[in-house]
Amino acid sequence: MxxxxxxxxxxxxxxxxxxxxxxxxxxxxYKTNTTFHVYNNSMTWYEALTGCHSKGVRFFRALSEISRKYLIYLIHKHGMQSGRIWVGIIKPSFQTTLYNGNDCGNSSKKIEFTDYNSTQCLYLDLSDPESFDLADCHMKYPFVCFSKTPIIExxxxxxxxxxxxxxxxxxxxxxxxxxxxxxxxxxxxxxxxxxxxxxxxxxxxxxxxxxxxxxxxxxxxxxxxxxxxxxxxxxxRVHINIIDEDTAYNNTFDCGFDSTNHTTFTTAKSTGEFQSTQQTLTTEQSTTLMECESCPEEECNATRVVSNMTIKDALNLAEELRKTLTIDKTSLSSYRRSLECADDSRPSSKAFGSFALCILVGLLVIFFALDITSLWQNCRLKHVAKRTGKGEINLMTNKNADLGKIQI
Missing domain, CATH: 3.50.4 (Hepatocyte Growth Factor)
Structure with a gap:
């Protein structure tokens, strides 16, 4: 019971x-309902960006490896097995920073590149989700945009x-x-x-x-x-929309670091401040110096100044900057410290130093003590030999004197 x-x-x-x-x-x-818009028609990176924004959607960036794997698997299921597709990341010329094409903000993505001088854009290789690289932004590839709507959970x-x-x-x-x-x-x-x-x-x-x-x-x-x-x-949560269209889009990309037609150059004034200057020199042969300023993280409003300078003037200006910015290394505190012995007042340091000194002195004493007997014997033999040699010389002198007396 x-x-x-x-x-x-x-x-x-x-x-x-x-x-x-x-x-x-x-x-x-994702945390939101997301739709990928995959455009089969090939365009330049600039046209692709304009195409996404004209539809009210954003250029997909594919920053994480997981996102790339899922996206490429989804594209494979809808018939595209190989080729390249543009994503919304750009590297301006003469810069090592990657930027988000949607808002011109700095991208956290890091990638190795070999062409420092030209503007390049990021693409994905559909045959390998781990392979993505930079190419000339004027190459024509398909591209991916995305849109999202919220989910209440x-x-x-x-x-x-x-x-x-x-x-x-x-x-x-x-x-x-x-x-x-x-x-x-x-x-x-x-x-x-x-x-x-x-x-x-x-x-x-x-x-x-x-x-x-x-x-x-x-x-x-x-x-x-x-x-x-x-x-x-x-x-x-994720959907795909394959789009085939022949629409042509104009290049509306303007983040302020397009260096194909602009140049920024700075010079040092006596006040120590660096300010932009504009110089126009008429010569038989001129060279345009191009440099991009970094875009802010939230918005891009980099200033641009046109400068045409001859190679000779540019080298002279560079030499002046080098002299201004160069300092004597012997005036550095690090150089002075390398020539000075630092004092260590810790008891442990003194104890270790004294111990090492005792070992060195002890070794010298041991070596001297082992040889002191032989040294003493050698000194005595030399002394005896010296006295014996003097006695023989005196004896020979006396004998010669006696012989001389006899002969007389």
Whole structure:
């Protein structure tokens, strides 16, 4: 009777905690509903940018590797298997910074390039999602624009995941996030399908298929537990629109760093400030010096000044700047410090120095002590030999004197 009462109580408690189970379909995508507009007709990068903006959409930048993989997989599914497509990143001539063509802001993307002198634009290689490079902006390739609409989502604190259909395509990883951050970060992560916060751990389930159309089915149950937080991303967030048109677009790109017709040059004045100057010299052969100013992060309003200078004048000006900016290295504090010994007053340093000195002196004493006996014997032998040599000389002198007396 006691056992039956416990079983009945346990069943009643479980029914009280768990309302019912139901199915939810999940997928991948951005925080917003996103539509990619893929234009099959080839245009220059400038025309592509104008084409996107004329439709009220933005030039796709493809900054992250994950975005490129998903986009290229989506394009492959709609018939385009190879070739190049423009994306909205540009590198002005004589600069190493990449800029976003939509708003002229600095791009966080870093890429190696070999042509420093010319303006180049970024393209994607559809045969390899990891391959993207710079090319002449006047080359003609297809391009991709995108538009987005908001999605209203909530993080449910009373949902418990019982089962996931297709879990083999998910990669589980645990992140150190708070309960509020767990679902928010997942919603902004392209390949995140769901997140589950429990016991101060945030578990992410990320998709490994690189397919925008992938779907996962969850079996969910409601619970009274309030120390968990579950976020499941709704599917069908990304769409594609393949466009074939022969519309011609004019180049309306104007970020202020188009250096094909403009030049910026600066000179140093006596006040120490650098200001733009304009010089026009009429010579038989002139050379245009071109340099781009950096665009601000939010807007681009770089100033441009036309300067035509001869090579001789440019070299003279460069030499004056070099003399103005060059300083004597012997006047630097680093050079003076290299010739001075730094004092170290720490007791440990003094102790180590004294110990090393004792070792050196001890070694000298040991070497001298080992040879002192031989040195003493050698000195005595030399002394004896010296005295013996003097005695023999005196004896010979006396003998010669006696012989001389006898002969007389």
């Amino acid at each position: 006691m056992k039956e009462g416990i079983i009945i109580l346990s069943v009643a408690f479980n029914c009280f905690i768990c309302y019912h189970s139901y199915n939810i379909t999940a997928g991948v995508g 909530t993080i449910n604190t009373t949902m418990h995941i019982q089962e996931i259909d297709g879990v083999s395509n998910l990669i589980m990883n645990v992140r150190n996030l708070t309960k509020d951050e767990c679902g928010l970060v997942c919603s902004k992560t392209l390949n995140c399908v769901y997140s589950f916060f429990d016991e101060n751990n945030c578990t992410f389930g990320t998709d490994a298929t690189s397919d925008f159309d992938v779907e996962y089915r969850f079996i969910i149950s409601s619970t009274f537990t309030t120390d968990i937080a579950t976020y499941i991303k709704s599917p069908n």
